[in-house]
Amino acid sequence: MKWINKKAEGLTQGAIRAMFDRANKMTGVISMGIGEPDMPTPEFVRDAGKEAFDKEQTHYTPNAGTMMLRKAIAEKSTVKNVGYDPETEIIITNGGMGALSLLFLVILQDGDEVLIQDPQWLNYVAQVEYCDGKAVRVPTKPEDNFEMQPEVIESLITDKTKVLMINSPNNPTGAVMSKETLEKIAEVAIKHDILVISDEAYNTLLYDGATAPTIAELPGMKERTLVVNTFSKSYAMCGWRIGYVAGPAEIIDRMTKCQENFNACANAPGQYAAAKALDRPELCQELCDTFARRRAMLEEGLAKIDGIESNHPTGAFYIFADIRSFGLSSVDFCNRLLDEQKVVCIPGSAFGECGEGFIRMAYTCSDENLKEAIERIAKFCDGLRK
Numbered sequence: 576m577k578w579i580n581k582k583a584e585g586l587t588q589g590a591i592r593a594m595f596d597r598a599n600k601m602t603g604v605i606s607m608g609i610g611e612p613d614m615p616t617p618e619f620v621r622d623a624g625k626e627a628f629d630k631e632q633t634h635y636t637p638n639a640g641t642m643m644l645r646k647a648i649a650e651k652s653t654v655k656n657v658g659y660d661p662e663t664e665i666i667i668t669n670g671g672m673g674a675l676s677l678l679f680l681v682i683l684q685d686g687d688e689v690l691i692q693d694p695q696w697l698n699y700v701a702q703v704e705y706c707d708g709k710a711v712r713v714p715t716k717p718e719d720n721f722e723m724q725p726e727v728i729e730s731l732i733t734d735k736t737k738v739l740m741i742n743s744p745n746n747p748t749g750a751v752m753s754k755e756t757l758e759k760i761a762e763v764a765i766k767h768d769i770l771v772i773s774d775e776a777y778n779t780l781l782y783d784g785a786t787a788p789t790i791a792e793l794p795g796m797k798e799r800t801l802v803v804n805t806f807s808k809s810y811a812m813c814g815w816r817i818g819y820v821a822g823p824a825e826i827i828d829r830m831t832k833c834q835e836n837f838n839a840c841a842n843a844p845g846q847y848a849a850a851k852a853l854d855r856p857e858l859c860q861e862l863c864d865t866f867a868r869r870r871a872m873l874e875e876g877l878a879k880i881d882g883i884e885s886n887h888p889t890g891a892f893y894i895f896a897d898i899r900s901f902g903l904s905s906v907d908f909c910n911r912l913l914d915e916q917k918v919v920c921i922p923g924s925a926f927g928e929c930g931e932g933f934i935r936m937a938y939t940c941s942d943e944n945l946k947e948a949i950e951r952i953a954k955f956c957d958g959l960r961k
């Protein structure tokens with residue numbers, strides 16, 4: 576249409592939404608597709624939301640977000656050890672996606688290159704390109720647990736490279752980067768003077784004693800790292816749309832100006848409830864315990880299916896399973912699994928070329944549905960082997 580600009584014309588529906596659209600036309604579907612906790616927001620947080628309405632927290636907030644929430648993040652969130660000034664170094668955004676889009680709007684121009692792991696969550700590439708940046712894939716291998724290797728990152732750096740994205744625990748693989756890897760990546764970032772965006776959306780969902788340190792904590796990194804986080808996954812608050820960025824004051828200031836002109840602020844009652852949520856980290860742990868149980872169920876189920884190899888992720892709520900032995904593309908595998916057994920999984924190729932031959936399985940459905948999904952997948956794979 577002639578009224579629409581080229582950038583908007585170029586936007587396409589991502590593979591995840593496309594699978595949902597197909598699934599929505601069917602009945603009896605079990606979805607392992609969605610990256611959203613299936614449980615309700617914890618009652619304590621819902622009550623805080625109601626209290627926010629009663630206390631008339633229904634007006635515009637400052638563009639950078641309420642001081643109540645910014646202080647709570649500085650003092651009680653997973654970045655508390657880095658030491659951020661809530662006045663100048665933290666901004667509250669419309670979820671993690673709002674955080675990323677404001678950030679890219681503020682830092683990218685003229686084809687600035689952004690290094691992004693392949694496979695990786697789809698939205699980074701779309702946002703970077705919309706904001707006049709150029710997404711540069713950092714290929715990874717299954718044998719490295721799909722983790723970016725510092726020497727590969729370094730080999731892709733050019734004089735246009737401005738940003739390196741990291742996302743640990745990772746969507747789609749569930750992999751958690753070790754402190755040693757982060758240290759090597761930090762060295763590369765400092766040597767080549769590049770910014771790091773550390774998307775830590777899943778850093779409360781950790782299993783088998785894994786820890787997910789933030790790269791911002793490492794020497795020389797606070798001044799070149801933007802930590803992005805959200806309450807969506809940690810407190811089952813996807814629909815509340817509350818996220819944040821912690822980072823250098825000058826960048827936060829520009830993001831605040833951008834927010835003033837584009838969105839005004841994040842939703843006010845949500846900010847109130849999120850601040851209260853940070854008083855109760857045990858609520859994140861309860862969610863994590865549920866996912867730990869489901870991860871074990873899924874791994875155990877997949878171990879009994881010939882041909883599928885589960886990875887052993889220690890974070891997030893995804894398994895990135897190897898289906899190469901069936902000789903089908905990941906898209907064909909997922910389409911047939913949906914048509915024949917009504918289970919939604921996401922083709923690995925949707926996350927980048929390196930994800931081909933794998934499928935993302937989100938264990939964000941009830942235990943009962945997960946059990947049923949495993950049975951259906953087993954039947955489907957049996958059929959493929961005949």
Ligand SMILES: Cc1ncc(COP(=O)(O)O)c(C=O)c1O
Pocket residue numbers: 610669670671672673696742745746774776805806807813816817818
């Ligand atoms: C890696 C990653 N970052 C950020 C987000 C954004 O989360 P939200 O915008 O719901 O806060 C998601 C959501 O799926 C994600 O997977």
